Amino acid sequence: MIITTNQKNLKEGLGVVEKIVSRNTALPILQNIVLKTENGRLKLSSTNLEIGISFWLGAKVEEEGEIAVPARIFSDFINNIRDEKITLKSKDNTLLASSNNYQTKIIGFSAKDFPIIPRTKEKPFNMVEAGNLFDLFNTVIDATALSDTRPELAGVFVNFLTETVEAAATDSFHLAEKVLNKKNQGLKSIIIPRQTAQELIRVLSDLSGDVSISISENQIFFSSPDWEVVSRLIDGRYPDYKKIIPEKWLARVLVNKKVLEENIRLASIFSSSIFDIKISAKEKGLKISAKNSDRGEISSFTEANLKNEPFELTVNYRYFLDGLKTIPTENVILEFTGEGNPLILRPEGRNDITYLIMPLRN
């Protein structure tokens, strides 16, 4: 391989593919990034066997070729040089990376030793803008189950419907749902593993433009002209989570999100080992309290607007904070749906996000 390319573009591409390179892995070859000439461009790719990423960038190709190089060494070098033009030559599993002021010889491996990253063969069944895809995953990810006892709950459920794309996640203690209004051609539902969804979020945070989605052999492909991400899917049936969302509320509170968050954090200092805080909604506002036999206790007042009757419930403050993170508006709506029923968090003036917290027993 002999190519010339631009430092900024190479840095951008490395930033994307490097995100899934694990530094501690049983398979050391996975600490590498593969460089390969392909149709007059340079392809960078990496995988952790759960997810694979390819990124293409412009390059002047003088001689075709491919090589695997240690991700950290190569990107540490590329990210920190000031020169604009970079020449990459591979020779006997060594990469010579040079520019105006720098010459390096990086010891690499044969690209043949690197796992093959599958490419999409199916036609895409749908197209979603990268930022919207990011929002769908990012809003619900924290509600996925951490344990694998019910494998389907350890993932993000995505349902492509005629007029919407819905993402949801729940571990049965809390539940998050995000709805994107968008007409879809292909109607499918899938479950993406938690870890993969997390890595997708990191990758998508840097990308924009339309993303084509296709599925084949229990794998999902997210593709754009410049990059492609492939991930395995969780095989299973997602529970009918909509049934758990109460249709009616008994009381409703409107409160400033930032102030509420601060006061929950303050209460958390004094919460016990089950992370419990008590919320009492009164005429004038919210009283938030917590008690811990070793540390002491707290009670705080938060201005809020209550509709209907006062109520009281005990919740896990970590779920509450996770829920508030999903709310993009200045104020948040809390819906009380009855004794022993979930508390619902919603943004003000929008109906795309629903976040449920199951109460703890008093």
Added chain:
Amino acid sequence: MIITTNQKNLKEGLGVVEKIVSRNTALPILQNIVLKTENGRLKLSSTNLEIGISFWLGAKVEEEGEIAVPARIFSDFINNIRDEKITLKSKDNTLLASSNNYQTKIIGFSAKDFPIIPRTKEKPFNMVEAGNLFDLFNTVIDATALSDTRPELAGVFVNFLTETVEAAATDSFHLAEKVLNKKNQGLKSIIIPRQTAQELIRVLSDLSGDVSISISENQIFFSSPDWEVVSRLIDGRYPDYKKIIPEKWLARVLVNKKVLEENIRLASIFSSSIFDIKISAKEKGLKISAKNSDRGEISSFTEANLKNEPFELTVNYRYFLDGLKTIPTENVILEFTGEGNPLILRPEGRNDITYLIMPLRN
């Protein structure tokens, strides 16, 4: 104790005394901060037995008293509330901290169980501005010895002379010296333990104003009207380090500090287990190179201005980076003082900082 005080002032004071509170300590009482009324003010104090800090702030004292409270819980609470006025009441080893929107009960301890922090009895022999004191310690700290084989080298040497205060540190592989021009009344030299100097730096970074310095019974006191820090001193004779600083240079290089730092970092990617990089000063600039049998090699070019003959030497890149951190000017001067002799780093156009690096054998 019953007092009323201001949240901002209390937060500032906690920020200072909390800096030396260790979270993991064999003596759990040291995780506390002592609150005590004293001459119409509130005194906060903490210690880790090596160093002790007291901080006084204005308060309306209704009832005298004292209590020890867990530093983290108390400051987590105080730092995050929005109310301006805070009332603190101690009762049966419990602190009631309350304000407009918050009521807490924090379980504490008797202040009697807390170690006594010694107060200065001697008259101060000197006065240094807090920022200057910070500079003295901060410039040389990284050159102190990490091992205790020669206890006096595991500290910062401070020498109060008629016209200057000089701080120095060395572990015999590198050496840093910072000179402050200032007339002194008391002429003394002291050695402050590395760890204490590190904590002093953290404390001084937030403070300003003149600091009085006094010594009694192998302890040093840094005092101002609002705070006092006491630290133990290292007993011993500091070596005559001035002898090690070569008086003449054979060649001199002027180079942009930021670019040099970047290129040393780039070389460090490829350095071997002894952290060696090779510097070759030539007519046109510096060649910096490194080689590692597992990773590969690098050679870079840095524009620089050479006076006298070209030279070449191998140094530990970590000492070089530590040295560059002490240089406050845009350009740095490198002085070559002969084969096997130290390389000297100096700021451009100033003579207050001298940084020596002993070369490695090629």
